[in-house]
Structures are given as structure tokens and as C-alpha cells.
Amino acid sequence: MPAALSDRYTGCCSCRRHRGASVVTAPDVAAPRTGPSPKPGFRPDIQGLRAIAVMLVVLFHSGVAALSGGYVGVDVFFVISGFLITTHLLETLERDGRISFSSFYAKRARRILPAALLVAALTLVAAWIWMSPLLMRKVVDGAIATALYGPNYFFALQDTDYLAETTPSVYQHYWSLGIEEQFYLFWPALLAVGFWLCRRREQRVMALIAVVTALSFLACVVLMNISQPWAFFSLPTRAWELGAGGLVAFLLRSGARWLHSRFTGLLAWAGLAGLAMVALTFDGATVFPGWVAALPVLATAAMIIGGAAPGPLNATRLLGLAPLQFLGAISYSLYLVHWPLQVIPQAATFSDAPLPLEQRLALGAVAVPLAWLLYRCVERPVIGWRVLRQRRQWLTGLVAAGASFAVVVSSGAVAAVSAQQPLSTDRTAAPATATLDPAGTSFVPANIAPSLDAVAEDNPAVYGTGCHTSTYDSDPAGCRVGDSPEAPLVFLVGDSHAASWFPALETLAKEGRIRLDSNSKSSCLPLDTEQQYLAKEYTSCEQWRDGVLERIDDEQPDLVLLAMYDSPDRLQEEPGTPTHTQWQQGLAATLEQIDGPRVAVMKDVPTQARNPDECLSTHLEEAQACAVPREQAFKESLVEAEDQAIEEAGDEAARVDLTRYFCNAQTCPLVIGNTVVFRDTHHLTETFSRQMAEPLWKEIEPLVG
Incomplete structure (x- = not known):
């Protein structure tokens, strides 16, 4: 989840000094940059670019087949975030000669965490209400990893295939927030130390950043041949995308003459065309991230550079359209809410099959007003809370830690309650025997074999x-x-x-x-x-x-x-x-x-239409509700x-x-005697096969x- 989505600035926000703040000070020996500094201010083209990025992600997750590469919207956000945060830090170093880390992290926390942690908590509650208790262990683990700011490594450890997962975690979209949060831990220090070592010469610092970015890209390409999940989810292999945005920030501050040419604005259109090509041609079979991730990253960089060029040739008029500005403003909140809206209803069907396209599109549309409410009632108001802005920065950290701890505690409580939920009735059933036209058992027996929590592994x-x-x-x-x-x-x-x-x-x-x-x-x-x-x-x-x-x-x-x-x-x-x-x-x-x-x-x-263990766990007294009609089997x-x-x-x-050993005239039951027939929607359990x-x-x- 791109954290800088909620930034309404291009790096011009002031970085006030606070008494007792920890700072790194650059030496006073300054080498003036060539060329004028770009005027600070709001860039509608970047806001519109945010809108395009979030629409790519939402429509991709809503099942729009034409946008088979819509997942690159996250890569667009990474570049934007790297550009914005680097611009802000460079302006701070130029103005003050130092970075107030406590102020920086307090601002980041106020912008990122309120909406993120609230959605995480509400997702936990919604999953508890509508999802199978057998899935709650996975949900709880994801919630805790999210609250501890490490969901990306949680999914890497699970060997999650982001593009092929049939039953994804309701917190899977938080992986990108983990990347950015971890990036913010070292990036300000890297820039501050670089300015100190290079005596505030931005060209030299830019060279240092280019080396770090290149090494990260190389690590990404190499690790793709070893472990795709780690290449996809780890910070060292994705930091180059944010670093690329940082290099754009250095470039736009360099005063290079060609940047002021009106023809440079054509880069924005070229980048937009490249991004469209990627979104339409990439798919789940694309080896990603790897070197091909450079294509959406370069396209985004071109749009940011072209959007800063003077004259009518840039894409600001298109990207500044009111609908795009609206979606860009709520893009962070929209990214947060759209994913659980897709995953939880699908999980509630107890099937790996996706929901029909029209339902997924409707859920994507519902995410927009919900995101607007989150933006207006949580995201923006908390940023301006005087009680946090005017107090020492440690208060923001204390509140953030408390909120994260609350999510962890709530997750533990949900796990404890879910573990107590029964997975069978108190009644037993006669041992299963292979019979023709089985009626099926109408309840989940206490002596069920295998037990529901072991069905999926009965291989x-x-x-x-x-x-x-x-x-x-x-x-x-x-x-x-x-x-x-x-x-x-x-x-x-x-x-x-x-x-x-x-x-x-x-x-x-x-x-x-x-x-x-x-x-x-x-x-x-x-x-x-x-x-x-x-x-x-x-x-x-x-x-x-x-x-x-x-x-x-x-x-x-x-x-x-x-x-x-x-x-x-x-x-x-x-x-x-x-x-x-x-x-x-x-x-x-x-x-x-x-x-x-x-x-x-x-x-x-x-x-079968539904995963047996998940459906039966919520229909203990009416197991036949999970059986598929014979004509659909x-x-x-x-x-x-x-x-x-x-x-x-x-x-x-x-x-x-x-067939007559599996089905009667009407249905194909999931439970025959005391045996579960299927371990998923179409594989027999080892128990029944024997x-x-x-x-x-x-x-x-x-x-x-």
C-alpha cells in the first residue's frame, strides 16, 4: 500500500525544528546548485497519475480481463512515493542543513497509520463475521503482521504467489505499505549521511543514490531466479522502484536545460502510452517483478518528468480532469478498502472460484464512496489534529504504538474465540461404507473423518x-x-x-x-x-x-x-x-x-461448488446445504x-x-456416513478414496x- 498516496504536496512541506529532536546535520560548506529550484506547489498531474494507478489496481482486482497487468499500479505508486519523499527531504536538507527524524516520522505516522490501522481492525471484524472459522488463523496472522509493519515478509515466508493465489489473505494488499514503511526507515538517513559525506553536493549524492538503486534492481533480477516471493515482497528487491522516483527528484532539481523545453512535456504522453501498454499486455504469467518491472517504473518516471515541463504539450490538462483529481485525492483510502471488499465476499462463498464479474465490479464501485468517507472522516482530519501536531513528536509515536498494540490484542482475542468454535455437532454417524445412491449425512458428525481442520491436508x-x-x-x-x-x-x-x-x-x-x-x-x-x-x-x-x-x-x-x-x-x-x-x-x-x-x-x-471444510464448518446442522446438485457436478x-x-x-x-457411489438422484453429498468425501472442490480425501x-x-x- 503506497504510503505517500495521501501526500498532497510535491515535497514542499516544511520540516519544523523541535526541541530535543534527533537530527543529522550536513556541513555548512555548500556548493550551490546550477539552475533554479522548481517552484513548490501542488501538481495536479501527479494527483491524476495517482488516480490512474489506483484505478489500474482496483479494476484488475475486480476482474477486468483487459487490464491483465493492472497490478503494476502499485509500482506506479512506489515511484510517486519515492519522488515526493525525496523532494521533500532534499528541500529540507537544502534549507536547514539537517533532517529532524522525529518530525519526519511523526508526520509519516499521522498520514499513514490512522486509515491503515482502522481498515485493518474493521477487516478483522468483518472476516470474523463472514468467513469460515477455519480461515481465521490465517486472518489473525495477517492482521498481526500488518500491525507490526512487516506484512511483506510475512507473505514472503509463506511463499505467497501474489499473481496466482486462489485464496489470498484479506491483508495481502498491505505488503506494499510494509515496503514503504521500511523504506522510510533508512532513506532519510541515507540522504542525510550522503549530504554530509558529499558536502551537500547534490550531483554526488545523486550518484550515490543511483548506485544503491542499481544494486537493488540487480538483487531483484537475480533473486527472481531463486525465489519469486522474496523478490516480490522484500524491501531490498523493491527499493529500487522508490529509488527511481528519488532519482527523478534529483533530476528535476538539477536545472538541466532540456527540462525547461516545452517538448519535454511529450515524455508524459510517452509514459502514459507505455503504462497503458504494460497494463494491457502483462498478465499473471509475466515473470514479475524481475527486469520487466522497469517498464512501468520508467513510464511513471517519464510522466513525472514530462508533467513538470512548461507549455501545453504535457499531460496536465488530461490528468487534471476533475474525476481524476477526486480519485487521486482518495486513492490511499481507496487502495485500503477495495481489497477486503473483494476478498471477504468471495471467501464467504466457500469456493476458490472468483465471484461473477458484475459482482466484483459492483464491489469495486462500492469501494469509492467508502474510501471517500475514510478520507474525509479519518485520513485528512487526523493529519491536522492539533493535539498531535503541537505536542512533542513522541506523543504521535506513543499513539501509533498504542493503536498497533490494540490491533494485535484484538487479533489475539479473535483467535482465541475462533479456536473455541465447534467444528462438529455432538451427534455421531455410522462408519461410512461404499453404497450406491448415498443419501449423505445431514449434519457434521462428532466422529467425522477426517476432522474438518484436517480435511485440506488429507492427501x-x-x-x-x-x-x-x-x-x-x-x-x-x-x-x-x-x-x-x-x-x-x-x-x-x-x-x-x-x-x-x-x-x-x-x-x-x-x-x-x-x-x-x-x-x-x-x-x-x-x-x-x-x-x-x-x-x-x-x-x-x-x-x-x-x-x-x-x-x-x-x-x-x-x-x-x-x-x-x-x-x-x-x-x-x-x-x-x-x-x-x-x-x-x-x-x-x-x-x-x-x-x-x-x-x-x-x-x-x-x-463441488464450495470448499468442503469451510462450508461445513459454518453449516454443522445442515451439511446438505453444502452439497452440489448433481446436474451441476x-x-x-x-x-x-x-x-x-x-x-x-x-x-x-x-x-x-x-458416479452412483458419489451422488444420488438429486445431489452429490460432501459427507457420506462419517467420512468427508472431498478435500477441496474436486479432489477426493485419502480417507474416502481408500x-x-x-x-x-x-x-x-x-x-x-
Whole structure:
């Protein structure tokens, strides 16, 4: 969250001296700068640039697909913040020869913290009311990290992928505020020491800042190849963006002749075009931040430089339009409130699927009046409180520390209360048995297995043993289970849905009924067609699949069992070819390549509309409210495409359909007997999969006999 969003100045605010304030004084030997100092005053073009930045972020988070790179709005804010704060500090050093750190940090605290901590506290309350108690531990941890001014490192430690997270923290947007708060800790001292060492020669100080900025940029590029979350969230790898704004401040103070040319104003338009290009072409698959982050940073720098040029060629007339000035004024508050408005309603649906576009846009629109209220009632009034401005600066620090402590204490209280919330009823249910057309259990039983707080981690053993291939690996070596030489050899092949069937097949293998060769790879369909992962060509999937098919050809098992997630998003679109046709052709091509062994294609399990643990935790007495209607549980066009491919393959292929063990005529329950069926919206729990060993054997026994 860009802290300098609320600054209504271009660096011209006075830095009053306070008795007892800690200061660093530059030597009195001064070297006058060449050229006139820019006149202090409000710059409407920067206010308009703030508006563009916040609109990019809000519309991106509201699901506007055209602005797939709207997340660079935060980078725009970083450059603006670096420019404003450096201009202010340079003017202070020029005027007073020193920086009053207590005054500086008190002003920063009054501008940043009131709105930020209030929104953090209200977000905590809203999450407690509307979100699942199973998510409150994550919410509380985020709230505490935010109150302690380190949310960026909190998310880095969690290996958070900002652009790919399906269940993001309600405090995730505070990462940028953490960056700026930490930047403010060392930047004033760096400038003050630089002025002292360079005897107030700004050109030399600028060279020092350029070196620091370049080193930060280099660290960002290098760390991207090691750990993207740390490159994204850490101060050393993002400080260069604020440093770039600082270099613009030095440049505009240099008095360079070309800055006064009217043609320099064209830089603002070039920067605006570059920013638009980035927002429209970057997406979640862009390797970011890395070196590509330099594009929005340079575009913003160009807009700030061009906006300071005289004449009609700059973009001030456009950026000074009243709507942009309004949004720019409330941009800090708007940034704060828009994110929880998006995340909490989505989390309340207990699904990883985003809300419909029209609802997300409506929530983005609602954020505007709420931001205006926050701006008028909190952000601006607190800045002018005389009780804080006219007292010693330590009082501001004391109030800020007290407010942060209050958020931490409130978070602890919410955590304690949430931990006491029951995750089941007092009633028990009969142990689950695999039955046709299950009615499902209408409540969450006390003997539920696995418990709701363990459902999400009830994974097949292949994940822990390394038998499941990751998205980045292409090794086709499988894992063998069962050593009975007389038992038929069964190859399991597919994606994570194939891995979901491993517990059932492992049970059969340990009983000596089959020998299992398990081959599964994340997000890799066993279809011979072009596939994608994170919007990029999934080449390792093709390599892995070809390797597995070669092993099948060499070993000639008794049965090849294909299982997959019926998700059209996995396919790389072929222009002119409908998805279901591409699906059918891909399966047909795979079946054709398997020469000799019998092949069985499992019908996919029903897809749920809600995450089971989250929904059930808030519907303990009405578990059926979480069940998906049967007609919504399957992608019928893909099921029919598979059936067609199987039929065309003739006697060499068969269908394994266990739907009646998951669904009755109306619904596909989440709880059968005392067992939770799914660990998320479309993967079986290890517990339920193991219970399906006998029904699965009934289906495949005739095929291996």
C-alpha cells in the first residue's frame, strides 16, 4: 500500500525544528546548485497519475480481463512515493542543513497509520463475521503482521504467489505499505549521511543514490531466479522502484536545460502510452517483478518528468480532469478498502472460484464512496489534529504504538474465540461404507473423518513420498506397489485426479489383487493435445506423457487406467476447434498410442461448488446445504467427448463410472456416513478414496481377468 498516496504536496512541506529532536546535520560548506529550484506547489498531474494507478489496481482486482497487468499500479505508486519523499527531504536538507527524524516520522505516522490501522481492525471484524472459522488463523496472522509493519515478509515466508493465489489473505494488499514503511526507515538517513559525506553536493549524492538503486534492481533480477516471493515482497528487491522516483527528484532539481523545453512535456504522453501498454499486455504469467518491472517504473518516471515541463504539450490538462483529481485525492483510502471488499465476499462463498464479474465490479464501485468517507472522516482530519501536531513528536509515536498494540490484542482475542468454535455437532454417524445412491449425512458428525481442520491436508501418500510428479519435472519413472507375481499389472496414469485414486488402488495392491504402477503429474492431462499451465505452454507435460507411454509400450501391463480432471482450462486453445472436440481428439490419440494393453478411462468425480471444510464448518446442522446438485457436478460436454473417444476405440477401451457411489438422484453429498468425501472442490480425501477400493475392484476385475 503506497504510503505517500495521501501526500498532497510535491515535497514542499516544511520540516519544523523541535526541541530535543534527533537530527543529522550536513556541513555548512555548500556548493550551490546550477539552475533554479522548481517552484513548490501542488501538481495536479501527479494527483491524476495517482488516480490512474489506483484505478489500474482496483479494476484488475475486480476482474477486468483487459487490464491483465493492472497490478503494476502499485509500482506506479512506489515511484510517486519515492519522488515526493525525496523532494521533500532534499528541500529540507537544502534549507536547514539537517533532517529532524522525529518530525519526519511523526508526520509519516499521522498520514499513514490512522486509515491503515482502522481498515485493518474493521477487516478483522468483518472476516470474523463472514468467513469460515477455519480461515481465521490465517486472518489473525495477517492482521498481526500488518500491525507490526512487516506484512511483506510475512507473505514472503509463506511463499505467497501474489499473481496466482486462489485464496489470498484479506491483508495481502498491505505488503506494499510494509515496503514503504521500511523504506522510510533508512532513506532519510541515507540522504542525510550522503549530504554530509558529499558536502551537500547534490550531483554526488545523486550518484550515490543511483548506485544503491542499481544494486537493488540487480538483487531483484537475480533473486527472481531463486525465489519469486522474496523478490516480490522484500524491501531490498523493491527499493529500487522508490529509488527511481528519488532519482527523478534529483533530476528535476538539477536545472538541466532540456527540462525547461516545452517538448519535454511529450515524455508524459510517452509514459502514459507505455503504462497503458504494460497494463494491457502483462498478465499473471509475466515473470514479475524481475527486469520487466522497469517498464512501468520508467513510464511513471517519464510522466513525472514530462508533467513538470512548461507549455501545453504535457499531460496536465488530461490528468487534471476533475474525476481524476477526486480519485487521486482518495486513492490511499481507496487502495485500503477495495481489497477486503473483494476478498471477504468471495471467501464467504466457500469456493476458490472468483465471484461473477458484475459482482466484483459492483464491489469495486462500492469501494469509492467508502474510501471517500475514510478520507474525509479519518485520513485528512487526523493529519491536522492539533493535539498531535503541537505536542512533542513522541506523543504521535506513543499513539501509533498504542493503536498497533490494540490491533494485535484484538487479533489475539479473535483467535482465541475462533479456536473455541465447534467444528462438529455432538451427534455421531455410522462408519461410512461404499453404497450406491448415498443419501449423505445431514449434519457434521462428532466422529467425522477426517476432522474438518484436517480435511485440506488429507492427501494421498504419493505427495509425501515423491511419487507424484511436480509441474516442473518430466521424469516418467513411476512408483510400484504390490509384489504378488501372479497379480495383474495396472498402470495408473493422469493428473492429480489420478493421484486421488492412488489410496484405493494401493489398498488393492497391498491385498495382492493387483500390482500398481502409479504415474501422476500435477495439472497434466493424459490427452495427446496441446496443454498449458499458468497460461504458458506446458512442455514438461508432453515430455512426461510421452515417457510414460513408452514405458507402457515396453512393459505391456494388463490394464492402463486413465483418470483426469475435466477442466477445459488445461487445454491450449486451437482456433476453430471447440473445446469438447479437442478433448475428444486428444483422448482418442492417446488411446491409439497404447498398443496391446486394455485401457479403462475413469469418469471424473463430481466437482463441488464450495470448499468442503469451510462450508461445513459454518453449516454443522445442515451439511446438505453444502452439497452440489448433481446436474451441476459434471461438465457433460467433456464427459460425452470421452464417451465418444472410448466408443471409437472399440473393445480395447472401456469406461469406469463410479458416479452412483458419489451422488444420488438429486445431489452429490460432501459427507457420506462419517467420512468427508472431498478435500477441496474436486479432489477426493485419502480417507474416502481408500473406502472406494472395493467398488473400484468390481469395475476393473473383469478388465484384468
